[in-house]
Amino acid sequence: MINITARGFDLRQGAKDGIEKELKRIEKMLPKAATFDVTLSKKKDGFKCDITVLNVGSFIRGEAVADRIEPAIDMAVDDLKRKLRKLKTYFVDKKRKGGIDELAEAFAPLDDENITMEDFEQFDAASVEIKRKKTITPNMMTDDEAIVQMEMLGHSFFVYLGLDGETKIIYKRDKGYGQLICE
Numbered sequence: 001m002i003n004i005t006a007r008g009f010d011l012r013q014g015a016k017d018g019i020e021k022e023l024k025r026i027e028k029m030l031p032k033a034a035t036f037d038v039t040l041s042k043k044k045d046g047f048k049c050d051i052t053v054l055n056v057g058s059f060i061r062g063e064a065v066a067d068r069i070e071p072a073i074d075m076a077v078d079d080l081k082r083k084l085r086k087l088k089t090y091f092v093d094k095k096r097k098g099g100i101d102e103l104a105e106a107f108a109p110l111d112d113e114n115i116t117m118e119d120f121e122q123f124d125a126a127s128v129e130i131k132r133k134k135t136i137t138p139n140m141m142t143d144d145e146a147i148v149q150m151e152m153l154g155h156s157f158f159v160y161l162g163l164d165g166e167t168k169i170i171y172k173r174d175k176g177y178g179q180l181i182c183e
Contacts, residue, residue: 001035008042015040015069022077023051029084030055040069049076058145060084060152083152090148138167146170147177 002023004016023036034055041048046067053060062080066072140161141149147170150158157171167182 002038003036004038004040006040009040011040015073018070019073022073026053026077026080026084029088040072047072049073051076051080053080058149058152060087061154063154083154087148087152140165143168143170143179 002020004011004019019038023038027034027036030053034053037052037054039048039050039052041050043065046065047069048063048065049069049072050061050063060080060083062076062078062083064072064075064079066075136159138159138161140163142163146158146160146168149160150156150170150172157169159167159169162168162181169180169182171178171180
């Protein structure tokens with residue numbers, strides 16, 4: 001199923017048909033239960049295309065910005081294809097290795113020595129404005145699955161429930177990943 005939303009402009013039928021044609025090619029790479037949410041937005045400097053694939057509880061996102069709508073769609077589809085190939089490679093490698101040894105090294109302790117008490121005293125909380133709030137329902141998954149989800153969404157962190165029922169946050173570090181466990 002493909003859901004197309006246009007924000008800030010009217011989308012012509014020809015563009016909708018073009019999007020559906022491009023996504024039909026990608027659909028062959030996914031299970032039949034996958035759904036596509038395409039959001040096209042008019043920006044000051046052009047158009048933004050955001051394609052999110054919901055595939056049995058997991059998300060994969062491709063996005064792009066261009067001065068015209070057609071290149072934005074093409075680049076977002078290419079980004080999505082690249083991420084799908086990366087995901088496939090990840091699963092093939094994981095199956096071949098029988099596990100990921102590098103992840104054990106990636107969970108190094110936090111390096112907090114650069115933060116001083118002066119940094120907190122100089123911080124003015126009144127000057128901070130929250131621009132967006134989002135409500136989420138964390139899904140239960142393994143640490144490896146959470147890393148894959150974070151990478152597929154293109155985010156620098158990801159919140160999830162571990163198999164032990166604890167709320168966890170996985171995040172990118174310079175060399176590897178870090179994990180926060182909520183008590």
